[in-house]
Amino acid sequence: MATRQYEVVAHAIAENILQGHFGIGSKLPPERATAGQYAVSRSTVRRAWRELEAMGYIMWSDQSTPIVVRPPQWPQRVERSAAGRLAYDTSPTFLGDLMQAAVSSARYNFEIGMPDPDLLPIQDFQQILRELFSYPSREVFGYSPTLGLERVRRAIVEEFIMRRGFAVPPANVLVTAGSLQGLDLLTRLWVRRGDVIVTESPTFAGALHVFRSHGAEVIGIPIDASGIRVDVLESSLRTIQPRFVYVQPVGQNPTGVTMSRERQAQLMAWAKKSGVPLVEDDAYGFLAETGAPPLSADAVGVPIVYLNTFSKILAPGIRVGFLTAPSDLIRQLVSLKQLSDLHTGTLSQLVAEGWLRQGRVDAHIQRARTVYGARLKTVSKVLKSVSELTPFAEPSHGFYVFAQLPAGISAQRLHNRASERDILFAPGEPFSPHGDFSQWIRLAVSAQPTAQIETGIRRLARLIDDLL
Ligand SMILES: Cc1ncc(COP(=O)(O)O)c(C=O)c1O
Known part of the structure; x- marks a missing residue:
């Protein structure tokens, strides 16, 4: 029940909006006129507007007259479909x-x-962008292939992946909108409700959110100061066949643990024996000493998808990441990516490439x-x-x-x-x-x-x- 003056005014205006007296997108009457209409002070009108803004009826910046916006609620409850499911216990508000x-x-x-x-290389960015603006605009601002621009994928192999101690053909690199999108695409492709995914425990909350949203049962395997406990992994999975095991080799989020060489070798031996794919998220790998390569550098005969991102090494806001996988898997992931965003932003890809090629990565x-x-x-x-x-x-x-x-x-x-x-x-x-x-x-x-x-x-x- 509105009792204070400004609340009474706010509710009266809200009622007028709901009854259609002020159209969506139109301006409310000015402050002085409103004050006169309700016989209140101008400061009360401003408090009422602030209240209306909090209720979601108007958009208002201090200098202007408020604009009526579409109320944030639909009149009746709309049921979620099974396809629109969300993670049941990692609240979406956590990532929010x-x-x-x-x-x-x-x-x-x-x-x-x-x-x-x-650490953002602002001057490099300025130079890269200046150069990009001198290109034909279609190359910078147009659509581009879903897989990622060829020149960008080549730069990723030569200047990013090779610094991590291995190489793949550029055709086996899919440029994604951050590595979280890579995880989402893989999970959408491989996981059906009730399937098991194994992760380190604890692990990256964003990955858990993606896995659970696709209906996966997540089994967490404890980690210690050397990485995932492969002995526990082995004993826990005797009778369970997970879709994949998700691991981070360097500076694990959230513990900061880097997997020891010995633990890496144990994990690879287990993957080879079991045939369960590894999904390796190397987001912090660039911080490892030279000579501490990821699992993928040693992955002959082991099914492994490698994910990385420019978010931690360079700038998360450009939303550029990538994954590497065998050709048939890449083809399927490309189809899925087309459903979601057609391709990663062309301008962002070219900025990432420009940075990789300007000679100051090391x-x-x-x-x-x-x-x-x-x-x-x-x-x-x-x-x-x-x-x-x-x-x-x-x-x-x-x-x-x-x-x-x-x-x-x-x-x-x-x-x-x-x-x-x-x-x-x-x-x-x-x-x-x-x-x-x-x-x-x-x-x-x-x-x-x-x-x-x-x-x-x-x-x-x-x-x-x-x-x-
Ligand atoms: C391990 C790990 N993987 C992936 C991501 C997501 O990165 P991106 O911005 O590339 O989606 C993060 C971000 O915190 C992360 O810590």
Whole structure:
């Protein structure tokens, strides 16, 4: 029941909108006229407008008269079809929150894993874009083949994949809109409701969201400081044939763990024996020391799909990733990609190619390794001096540290309290295949200077103390 003046005015205007007195897209009467009509002050009118905006009836920026928009709800409930299903336990709002964190101005933002904006090669981008604008516009702004532009795929092989220690024919590279799209396409193709997918536990929440949305049963295999426990994998899968095993070899999201060479060899031997495909997500592989290649570099006789992305090495907003697979699989994935977006943005692909070809990739990677390595060291140092957060591992690669809270503290509750104090992090549960890790948090430290990391973590520790 509206009791305050501004609420009464807001509800009266909303009623007028619902009755069709103001058409969608039309302007509301100006502030002075509205104030006169309802015999209220102009500031009350402005509060009423703010209320109407929150209710979803108008769009309003302070300087203008509000515009009526289509109300956000349909009049009656529309049933979801089976085809429109969503993950049942990884809430879509978790990924939504992460994306929102990307544009948050919170002082201590440990929520989203993205490259440090200071590492963005802005001058290179300017030069690449200047050159692109001198091309015939059709080549830059037109449609392009679903597989990806040939020159881009060639550059990806020569300048990206070969830096990871292997090579494939450019025809076996599919350029995707980020590697999450690659995971979605593969799952759509291979997985039907009830099929099993095996992942590390914990693992990348976005992958879990995709897998479950396609109806997969996810079995998580624990990891330790050397990577996935292949002994547990072997014993757990004696009677189960999963569709594939999803792993990250370097700087695993969320634990930061890098798989040891020995563990890689065990996993490859298991895959060879079992014939179960491996899906290798090498998003943080560029941060590994030279000479620490991914599984794919050794994948003779093992069915393996390799995924990577420009999101962590360069810029997530350009939405360019890729996967490599055998030709018949690529053909099927291309058909599926056509259903979803026809092709990855031509301009974005050419920017990625331009960056790969401008001759400064090695220097960029070296700088990224130094910067992120120093940040991880800072986190380890700070965590040793606060007793409230116990790290899962002491990572030397990647963007993340995964840490356990003291007994009795829920990560979600802490998240809500911390965000009020300008500290953001990701609660652990969405990274869990089995709904555990509710007392864990993921700290993404890639985009925070070391001083900020120190202060932010100490403040977080104090907040945990307050909750204990
Ligand atoms: C392991 C892993 N794979 C894939 C992605 C998604 O990256 P993209 O932006 O390429 O879709 C992320 C992003 O956090 C990730 O951590």
